[in-house]
Amino acid sequence: MTIFRIDEMKKSFTNGDVEEQILKGVNISLKEGEITALVGASGSGKSTILTIAAGLQQATDGDIVFEGQYLTNMNQEQIRKIRSSDFGFVFQSAHLVPFLTVKEQLMLMLDVSESKLKKHSQIAEVEKILKLVDMNHRKDAYPSSLSGGEKQRVAIARAIIHKPKMLFADEPTASLDSKRSKDVMLLIRDLTKTMNITTLMVTHDEDMLGYADHVITVKDGLVVK
Structure with missing residues (x-):
């Protein structure tokens, strides 16, 4: 079932007196429990698609539809609530809070997502998710005592602790070696399937495409394949 849709997404920037069109009418549909990878050359627009889809910046034109709701018609507070409750994010860098332990990183995310779990239930949920990501x-x-692969595992755990319906991953393996990249992608794939998450991922690493259900090529602001 289609859970997320991008319809005729366009994005322009003004550079002095010149308007630069980054996205020129992008259409994408995403199904539950599947990974879709966006690939393309640097500057093709793939990361812009991801950040607009995730509600981190606004499109110039077009619609973003999540579970039948038009995000493009919502105000910033409504979008913030959806981001905190239904969306999870993994980036190239883990962006862990340096003065929080691994467990505290996830507890903070539960607070941000306004989890209704009582404190003892939150602790049990944190340990359950940490076991999932080993x-x-x-x-x-x-964080200072963790390896790069461990940091990214914690970042993934933090992204899914509130049981989001969507996971947005921007170059999640770019800072890792080939073995750790494979481990992280296996983890993302397994969690996508077992938790029925819909994952949209940007990657430049062709070795990671075998873990995706669909691969979308972006060129000059358009989906070409």
């Missing part, structure tokens, strides 16, 4: 044994560790 990081419960490091729950009391600080």
Whole structure:
């Protein structure tokens, strides 16, 4: 079932007196429990598609539809609530809070997402998710003591702790070596399937495309394949 749709998305920037069109009418449909990868040359518009779809910036024109709701008709507070409750984010860098332990990183995310779980239930949920990503044994560790792969596992755990329906991943393996990249993609794929998450991912690494259900090529602001 289609859960997320982008219709005729356009994005322009004004550079002095010149208007530059970054996206020229992008159409994408995403189904539950599937990974869709966006690929293309640098500057093709793939990261712009991701950030607009995730509600992190606004399109110039077009519609973004999530579960029948038109995000393009919502105000910033309504979009913020959807981002915090239904969307999860993984970026190239883990962006962990340096003074929080692994467990505290996830507890903070539950607070941000306004989880209705009581504190003891939150702790149990955190440990459950950390076990899923094989990081419960490091729950009391600080980011400075974690490897790059471990940091990204924690970032993924933090992105899914509130059980989002959508996961947006921007170059999630770019800072990792080939083995850790494979481990992270296996984890994203397994979580996408077992938790029925819809994942939209930007990548430049062709070795990662085998983990995606669909691959969309973006060129000069248009979907070409």
